Amino acid sequence: MSTTTLQTPPAEQAPGYDESPRPARRRGERSLTGKLVSHGILIVASLAALFPIAWLVFLSLGPDKDDYLHPGRIWDTMTFDNYSFVLQHTNFFEWMKSSLIVSLGTTVIGVMVAATTGYAVSRMRFPGYKKFMWVLLVTQMFPIAVLIVPMYQILSDLQLIDSYFGLILVYCSTAVPYSAWLLKGYFDTIPFEIDEAGRVDGLTPFGTFFRLILPLAKPGLAVAAFYNFITAFGEVAFASTFMLDDSKYTFAVGLQTFVSEHDAQRNLAAATAVLIAIPVSLFFYLVQKNLVTGLTAGGTKG
Amino acid sequence: MTVAIDRATGKRRGDRAPRPGRMQRLKHSYQKYWYAYAMIAPVVVVLGGLVLYPLVRGLYLTFTDANSLNSARTIGVNHIDATYKFIGLDNYKDILWGPTSYDRFWSHFIWTIAWTVLCVALHFCIGLGLALLLNQKLRGRTFYRLVLVLPWAVPTFVTVFGWRFMLADGGIINSMLDAVHLPAPSWLEDTFWQRFAAIMVNTWCGVPFMMVSLLGGLQSIDGTLYEAAEMDGANKWQQFRFVTLPGLRSVSSTVVLLGIIWTFNQFAVIFILFGNTAPDAQILVTWAYYLGFGQQPRDFAQSAAYGMLLLAILIVFTSFYRRWLNRNDQQLAI
Numbered sequence: 001m002s003t004t005t006l007q008t009p010p011a012e013q014a015p016g017y018d019e020s021p022r023p024a025r026r027r028g029e030r031s032l033t034g035k036l037v038s039h040g041i042l043i044v045a046s047l048a049a050l051f052p053i054a055w056l057v058f059l060s061l062g063p064d065k066d067d068y069l070h071p072g073r074i075w076d077t078m079t080f081d082n083y084s085f086v087l088q089h090t091n092f093f094e095w096m097k098s099s100l101i102v103s104l105g106t107t108v109i110g111v112m113v114a115a116t117t118g119y120a121v122s123r124m125r126f127p128g129y130k131k132f133m134w135v136l137l138v139t140q141m142f143p144i145a146v147l148i149v150p151m152y153q154i155l156s157d158l159q160l161i162d163s164y165f166g167l168i169l170v171y172c173s174t175a176v177p178y179s180a181w182l183l184k185g186y187f188d189t190i191p192f193e194i195d196e197a198g199r200v201d202g203l204t205p206f207g208t209f210f211r212l213i214l215p216l217a218k219p220g221l222a223v224a225a226f227y228n229f230i231t232a233f234g235e236v237a238f239a240s241t242f243m244l245d246d247s248k249y250t251f252a253v254g255l256q257t258f259v260s261e262h263d264a265q266r267n268l269a270a271a272t273a274v275l276i277a278i279p280v281s282l283f284f285y286l287v288q289k290n291l292v293t294g295l296t297a298g299g300t301k302g
Numbered sequence: 303m304t305v306a307i308d309r310a311t312g313k314r315r316g317d318r319a320p321r322p323g324r325m326q327r328l329k330h331s332y333q334k335y336w337y338a339y340a341m342i343a344p345v346v347v348v349l350g351g352l353v354l355y356p357l358v359r360g361l362y363l364t365f366t367d368a369n370s371l372n373s374a375r376t377i378g379v380n381h382i383d384a385t386y387k388f389i390g391l392d393n394y395k396d397i398l399w400g401p402t403s404y405d406r407f408w409s410h411f412i413w414t415i416a417w418t419v420l421c422v423a424l425h426f427c428i429g430l431g432l433a434l435l436l437n438q439k440l441r442g443r444t445f446y447r448l449v450l451v452l453p454w455a456v457p458t459f460v461t462v463f464g465w466r467f468m469l470a471d472g473g474i475i476n477s478m479l480d481a482v483h484l485p486a487p488s489w490l491e492d493t494f495w496q497r498f499a500a501i502m503v504n505t506w507c508g509v510p511f512m513m514v515s516l517l518g519g520l521q522s523i524d525g526t527l528y529e530a531a532e533m534d535g536a537n538k539w540q541q542f543r544f545v546t547l548p549g550l551r552s553v554s555s556t557v558v559l560l561g562i563i564w565t566f567n568q569f570a571v572i573f574i575l576f577g578n579t580a581p582d583a584q585i586l587v588t589w590a591y592y593l594g595f596g597q598q599p600r601d602f603a604q605s606a607a608y609g610m611l612l613l614a615i616l617i618v619f620t621s622f623y624r625r626w627l628n629r630n631d632q633q634l635a636i
Contacts, residue, residue: 041431050449068467068472069472071474117344137620146360147609149360150606153363154356156374169352170352173349180345206341234457252459255463270464277460280456280457281456
């Protein structure tokens with residue numbers, strides 16, 4: 001695999017470079033071999049990144065569930081039948097509905113609940129601050145195994161197993177503290193002078209937050225929202241356990257139903273996978289730039 | 303009214319009036335801090351209800367012998383009350399020192415540690431290598447970046463299915479290995495190859511995040527530092543060692559911690575790649591899930607006890623990590 005080739009040190013260390021008699025080369029320019037090696041490694045890595053997904057797309061075009069064994073056959077019998085079958089004869093749209101309800105619900109609740117807290121821990125110091133931050137940090141690293149059993153029992157008691165609301169509640173247990181962390185990072189980048197100006201003009205801290213800071217923090221809110229959405233959308237363990245009715249499955253559970261121990265409809269699974277992946281990855285590419293800055297923006301202050 | 307916005311106003315602490323009486327102090331602190339407490343109240347309520355309460359209840363369950371046969375349940379119209387009983391620390395004793403504890407806990411524990419270390423090391427090295435390559439002036443840089451981010455853009459549960467089809471018996475990977483006359487391992491059946499496959503797939507999934515974060519870190523390093531190093535006669539390796547790596551320290555200590563936590567807790571990759579078929583390739587998280595939900599009768603108490611142990615491991619690790627960073631004068635950047 002590419003995994004071993006990629007660790008070669010960067011190409012500019014090509015032998016002979018340091019003793020090169022051509023001092024005229026400007027900073028950031030590379031020798032021709034260096035460039036070729038860089039391109040070579042990047043191409044191999046890109047192929048490694050692309051291939052599993054391209055293969056999934058390719059398999060989704062083969063009409064038979066065992067076509068993955070003889071991929072050569074797919075070239076001659078390529079068809080979109082799998083897609084029309086998935087769209088017409090499976091619960092695809094039901095799953096989409098569940099996925100969207102649960103993910104959007106988590107997103108909205110997570111950001112709304114966390115916004116004021118992110119601001120408070122960014123600007124104010126109060127007794128218990130350190131403990132509170134520690135709790136926020138620790139809840140982010142809860143393994144699912146800690147909460148899944150008691151949550152199952154609690155939701156059973158409340159008759160919330162197999163309901164969207166129950167699943168949203170479970171996801172909020174991680175989405176809320178995580179959003180608070182992310183938002184704190186973003187609020188830290190907004191100058192304190194703005195708060196000061198608002199306070200001088202007679203706004204209460206709530207007024208400062210809602211009228212001045214919140215409008216400025218829209219990109220940060222968007223990043224937190226997007227993170228919540230992606231996490232809730234891709235969550236497997238809770239969704240597989242708490243959703244029992246196959247019309248309420250989210251995509252993460254529904255996709256598993258194609259491949260059971262006895263029968264594997266790989267072609268249909270591949271088609272469904274592609275149908276899920278296309279909109280999500282498009283969405284991801286649209287926002288990914290903000291995503292990275294959002295994650296590391298909080299990185300400068302502890 | 304005094305509020306606790308001391309960072310906003312630059313208000314100094316320390317020069318205070320003589321210590322007032324208790325009531326006055328309470329009143330004063332209420333007046334000073336009530337905004338802050340009102341603002342964090344929503345999260346406190348949510349955490350109390352959705353994290354603390356289940357945690358306490360889970361902790362209680364670990365002291366019982368609860369399983370799906372003696373827990374409260376409703377079958378049709380009949381409600382059956384819980385009949386499990388308190389057994390103290392027996393679950394923990396059984397997991398850690400019981401007769402088959404090696405097969406059930408310690409083997410998975412060792413494998414989980416190896417899995418975490420290997421995956422994070424691979425994520426970091428490959429991610430750093432690619433970030434360095436992408437940080438130079440290179441034709442098609444944006445294009446490479448877009449393609450390399452793809453494993454992160456597509457949801458994990460989708461891509462792992464793709465891998466499962468590729469790794470299956472007679473799948474494309476084995477066909478290719480056959481074509482070049484290499485032995486074709488049974489990736490999804492043989493324990494060693496299961497573990498190999500799991501690490502490979504998780505590495506594939508996790509590199510883009512590291513790459514993108516480290517690229518951000520690289521771009522924030524001041525270019526004049528390199529110029530200065532060059533003036534001092536540093537070669538490329540020395541520049542990397544003494545400018546790039548220190549410049550990346552704050553980003554990398556954060557992403558490594560995040561990577562360790564995420565990998566340790568990684569559920570989807572192993573669960574979807576193997577389902578219930580690979581008892582020896584399960585890391586502790588998926589093993590705990592298997593105990594609680596993948597078998598009959600469901601062993602709730604043991605599963606919850608595993609969860610508590612996992613949480614304890616993570617908390618201990620994170621505290622040491624932070625202390626170690628603090629000793630090296632670094633702040634954790636999350």
